[in-house]
Amino acid sequence: MSKIKSLIWGVATAAAQTEGAYRTDGKGLSIWDVFTRKTHKIKDKSNAKVAINFYERYKEDIDIAVSIGLKVFRFSISWSRILPEGVGKINPKGIAFYNNVINYCHEKGITPWITTYHWDLPQKLQEKGGWTNREVINWYADYVTILRDHFGDRVKYWILINEGIVCMGGGYFLGVHAPGKIGIQNFLVSTHHLLLAQAKGFEVLKKKKNLKVGTAISCTKIEPYRNTSRDIKTAKRIDALMNRLFIEPHLGKGYPFQDLPILRRMSKYCIDGDEDKLKVDFDFWGIQTYTREVVKSTWYIPYLGALLVKPKYRNAETSIMGWETYPKGIPYFLNRFSKYDPKKPLWLTECGVALSEQEDDIKRIAYYREVISGMDSVLNEGINLKGILLWTLVDNFEWAEGYIPKFGIVSFDPKTLNRTWKKTAYWLKEYLSNIKL
Template sequence: MSKDYQFPPDFLWGSATSAYQIEGSPLADGAGPSIWHRFVRTPGMVKDGDTGDVACDHYRRYKDDVKLMRDLGLKAYRFSVAWARVMPEGRGRVNPGGLDFYERLVDTLLENGIEPLLTLYHWDLPAALDDRGGWLNPDVAHWFADYASVMYRRLDGRVKRWATLNEPWVVTDGGYLHGALAPGHRNRFEAPIASHHLLRSHGAAVQAYRAEGKHEIGLVVNLEPKYPASDSAEDRAAVQRADAYMNRQYLDPVFFGRYPDEMKEIFGEAWPEWPEEDYALIRQPIDWLGFNYYTRSVTRHDEHAWPLRAGVVRQHATYSETGWEVFPQGLTDTLAWLRDRYGNPPVYITENGSAFYDPPTVEGDTLDDPLRVDYLRKHLRAIHDAIGQGCDVRGYMAWSLLDNLEWSLGFSKRFGIVHVDFQTQKRTPKASGRLYAKIVASNGRALSESA
């Protein structure tokens, strides 16, 4: 007898994207450049020299893309706003053309019965603010709150679920510690400063929402459970460092008003002491937590792995094209960890998906993607298991609606449940998208069908 995978009646089914990855037209209608507009033009930083100048051309094709969402039966759409579209210098002057675009997008979603989930920041800092120090400048918290208030005043009410930041760990680790993402810095002393000012900015934006908004606001983090490669004390200690750095660094300050003790061990003299008023700002009550899940890490002690002294052990398992192990149990385990450590906050899975090979062009009206189908089915079952264990999971946003620019990997990795031919901009639903439509329409019961 098959298991019944019926989800709670108000479970929110949707998909997710981000502005720079899909919009194109980065300087249209008065927009300013972002750090990604610069980074993609830095030789050797993005595979094949790809840029987001066109990407999925969503800025011009958004009505067709919303119709595509409606045809898939999606109930929600998580997207991000390009800060420099709305405020070309990042502060001060508001650009009506950029703000109007997001208003048109939100209104089109609502007209089609799709709830907008708006993320204020998904990695694309205005270049003008980077020139002022970006996330290293303590004033950035005020700049971000001012930008957030512009968005709240225009769209709150039509948008009822807001997110401040997407994945601050990636912003800092990729952008300030290892240099693989914009703005491309590699500095052990900068990374903790950037992390702290990201969290201060989050807190300031939540404060601003309490003054302006009337609905819900949260934070989106990427979490990756860490499992020890052995029972040795060294491997267990490496797990604690890796977990503190990637997972607890951004949640402990929000929920507890402090950083994990391991952070000082990891960064040594580069770890600053912060004033207590900063923690009071960061620890603003949030209404929900966004959790992005892709994979796990089996961790071992490695004295030469900077700065964590923790390495990853590859398993005998299926790996995606980004080198991530397919491990749905990690999703259940992490939801249970959030329940137990942080008091079971309302959680939305704001990203979950996989990159497997798809051809650049598609003949016909569908594309088979069996590995992604399997990934989707298993991870949704893992969420259902977590709900059965008392985890307060409210919704799921598949990453991603469309194949898009995968940051420094360019267009070489495809995460979409809808295929995009980047030469013609033709959209073709994949088998994973068609399965997802059935899951949404049945509120999960389609997962009961055998694979």
Template sequence: MATSRPPHHPELPTHLLFGTATAAYQVEGAAQEDGRGPSIWDIYCRTPGRVARGETGDVACDHYHRHAEDVALLADLGVDLYRFSVSWPRIQPTGRGRPNPEGLAFYDRLVDGLLAAGIDPVLTLYHWDLPQALEDEGGWRVRDTAHRFGEYTAIVAERLGDRVDRWITLNEPFCSAFVGHAVGRHAPGTREGRGALAAAHHLLLAHGTAVGALRAADVGEVGITLNPDHLVPATGSEADHAAVERARTLHNRTWFDPLFTGAYPDNEKEVWGELADASFRVEGDLDTIGRPLDFLGVNFYRPIKLRDAPHTEPDPARRTAVDIGVEQVPYEEVRHTTMGWPVVPESFTELLVDLDRRYPGLPPILITENGSAEPDVPDADGRVHDTDRVDYLRDHLAALGRAIKAGVDVRGYFVWSLLDNFEWAFGYDRRFGLVRVDYDRLDRHPKDSFHWYRDYLTQHRSRRSREAGA
């Protein structure tokens, strides 16, 4: 899809709300303060060879102590919304039992600060930091964890439901199930077959259980955030197209089909063979999983190009859940971010339009993450002139506008991320923030992209006000 360079500030519908986002383990720090228990990421980070340079989220951006400073940055930025996650082990140190009052009090302070600044909070209940005590009992591989998640959800909803109007149950369960339990590059860091598929199912069940708890608490709008991938065949061959369809089930259909069609993917046996064991599924689970939602969160960064390839493990019984006979092919002649991800803005349009066509009746969409990691080298005055990030955001906002014009119902957009932060297995050398964090002093320094986004939001609000007054 050939596109011309969009204007410096692409115009999007004035009803669209804008924000930015963070996640608890990536920014909060205070990992051993005020009663917080260990999460799977605390343990994973301490396993030699797992995280670059042995770095951890123990301090991260120290958002736990500096949240007022960060809320002031959000107010200066001029966002409508701020998406953050609650740390489950900060609320229930072992994942069960009575809540930790200090943990709940922190989120009280954060939510009250946001509302006082005129910013609506968007709360994510789970952004990958499972209490380690639950992992020791089987984690997402076992059904009980879904029930524990429902109890945790009820605790948070009771405390914050009077002030938070938008709730996200899970962030990117694909990563929790498959990157964590099959690739092994995220916590808990295992390479499993059936275990990863069981984790996928129990994450969906936890989502449905949480939706029930949130509806019972009458908290407002409820959704889930997925990271569907735009998958492109490397060639026009039948084999490469078949490879893409297998990958579509792994990346997208495993989540979208149970949530929005009331069925499991019809090609599971073809994709996973002997691993496609449904013994962990119980009658009635689809009814719980498919409870109606008010919105769908979509995270998008880059497309993936694939070709057919032999299985890496010849024994089907020993394959991991991601060994489905496909291989990723690099994009050529496009810019790549420091994550190694290709920058192809038109694929953002194509993904959203494709989802809209495949799943008629999807709830309204929030783009809950979109952004880029860049080198971000400060100049002599400490300023970061992140032109590539500005280009990325502008081009993807323009691509979003084309999807909306094609009929996709999008209601909001969040830049990932407000702050440079702990980027999981990469540690601290991948920077996504609109604000640079000096990890030695923990000072915050807005980048050029911060100022660009602020100018964009100022113009957007001005157009919104003019239309409201017309």
């Protein structure tokens, strides 16, 4: 039997991008609810107040996933739906909603996975400093305790924080994502607190036996533009930022400041014992990769000294978001992560390609065919890959890009919210039925 047949296939979603119902049944505001009021920050001036209304149509979407043949349904919890103030009084209707989602998954024979944090911090906590406030470690731990106690009896697989580098980089350094903060100091302190919170969250969840707890790391292949010492060093510097900063502290390696000197400033936010608190032996690694970046050295970019060489100047194929479409990054990072610990289970917890409304969905099928080829190659090398979760099921609100990029294998009508299978969904259903033979 081909090893590719052993893989578990599923889909990944996120609360802030799909649920809508932003003030329904006692939900508090999140940082994204507030950020999208600044319409100039969102490309199509949209918001996620309704999104695809997963809150009311969750059964329909789970049914679609089951009909396609998917075995895992990964969704995130809206912190402010559980705790409208971020802390304190629990919203029973929020608990009831996620209980309904979990129970329906089990009823339909698809395994629910929970992501505890997918970028939507309660606004009330942001008003207290958000991730720049060290107290966020305790806020997060208390929140995760609530999730464990209410859902841990029926959900075995947990992802703590989704793509830390993206939510901290976009939200606390560049200001292009919620909450829109800018500056290296905001980035460094929030990153340190997020990693400490994640380690604490792991400890909280593991107090319940049999839970499998991991994290989802955003990975971007970084290459030098020229084969010069300056560009090679620049690529190593950016790789430390994009692909090591949110991994190595958990492995006990500390922050990679030798290759990214600006990280030495992190020491001002560290207190005695933090280095040990950061160490986490996750049950699995979730790997998420979409693109490749090529960089060259430059003197006028502060802190990083790097300039991205845009794909159009490299004749690279790009998505509607301007990212290079790079499925080759999948076997590269699966190999790279396996070197940290060859026995550690690996999951491809997100991958996908964004197309425009007008593009033929055949392009998405071609992308996933390349993904399958890459996974097959690493399985044949003996790498401990367990499964793949597609991003995503239904086209949804793609953060600052609004509804312009289409990542879903199912589309929706923005007026009626009715779902329509794309060519990829039909192809995937046939593929999954055939590999079972």
